[in-house]
Amino acid sequence: MTAPPVTALPEQLQDLLFRQPRTAHAFAAEPVTEEQIQLVHDLARYGPTAFNSQPLRVVLVRSAAARERLLPHLSSGNRAKTAAAPLVAVLAADTGFPQRLPELFPYEPRAAEWFADPAQREHHARLNAALQAGYFLIAVRAAGLAAGPMSGFDPAGVDAAFFPDGRLRSFLVVLIGHPAAGPGRERPPRLGYDDVVSQV
Amino acid sequence: MTAPPVTALPEQLQDLLFRQPRTAHAFAAEPVTEEQIQLVHDLARYGPTAFNSQPLRVVLVRSAAARERLLPHLSSGNRAKTAAAPLVAVLAADTGFPQRLPELFPYEPRAAEWFADPAQREHHARLNAALQAGYFLIAVRAAGLAAGPMSGFDPAGVDAAFFPDGRLRSFLVVLIGHPAAGPGRERPPRLGYDDVVSQV
DSSP states (O other): OOOOOOSOOOHHHHIIIIISOOOOSSBOSOOOOHHHHHHHHHHHTTSOOGGGOOOEEEEEOOSHHHHHHHGGGBOHHHHHHHHHSSEEEEEEEETTGGGGHHHHOTTOTTGGGGGOSHHHHHHHHHHHHHHHHHHHHHHHHHTTOEEEEEOOBOHHHHHHHHOTTSOEEEEEEEEEEOBOSSOOSOOOOOOOHHHHEEEO | OOOOOSSOOOHHHHIIIIISOOOOSSBOSOOOOHHHHHHHHHHHTTSOOGGGOOOEEEEEOOSHHHHHHHGGGBOHHHHHHHHHSSEEEEEEEETTGGGGHHHHOTTOTTGGGGGOSHHHHHHHHHHHHHHHHHHHHHHHHHTTOEEEEEOOBOHHHHHHHHOTTSOEEEEEEEEEEOBOSSOOSOOOOOOOHHHHEEEO
């Protein structure tokens, strides 16, 4: 058992991981290696999920045929950059997550039974997979890569094309690669502390 | 304009931020300072959201009266640790996010009109706020703190008690503090690469 960090991340690394990276729309030609994606997974998987359920699933769209199947379901403005990206990942929530709970959450042997209601199961899968997508996007940066997440696509079309058994629900398409050189457009503004945080 | 990182985070800091921290259920007595929460916000706010919409709102439940209002809406198993935590935050999705889009996403002056449908607006708010909650939880660790996120509460009850105008939707309660000394129970297993990542 190792204790969590008791000091803040050094400021220079706060910048590297949070403040400086930009959402990527174009990338350098350099490919993304299998080892890099394994690192992203290995970092992201330790983030917390309810009942340790870990419903996020990631499909790497590597073949030309699979990418052709994906493109028509994207918003028109997202197609060219997706066709050109070094790596494309579809992030999906696994509504079948309760099956793994006896192994993943051994403290409550009956935890799977808490998710008998399909609507509640899907809500749980989507919320926790989205939290994990947040960890995944930070982990992409921690692996020295840049990410371009997009929700501009037809999820029903993607699910029919990639998940015919109906168990997975796509919710994000993420372009991954080495950042392109040169400045992009200026970063749009972020909300200030008082816009986001209140106290009661 | 600064380029994103081109090398991976050093392994020791990968451990500090991702692999070693544990979900916290108990904390040291040391309080969480205002500066620490400002740092968490300042790190988390740079994570990507669709149309830079940033729908996450955070309510710090600081007063004893507010904490008393919160506790009855939590699952019974979550009450004692919430009563004892140094800081409690309610994370909510702002369904009124389109109002800020002209300022936050100036590239598309009509972006707010894309969210006229309430169901689609709520879906967008929940998905993007959950992504931001993922950034927030990693940022808590980057600030040298520990987090205990919980979805075991009655969101309708919390919304009625804290957000009477109906605009915010609570989806996570997060305990925040300095990690307690000493080992907790063993970490439950995480899914392996082949369980999560597939290639097509």
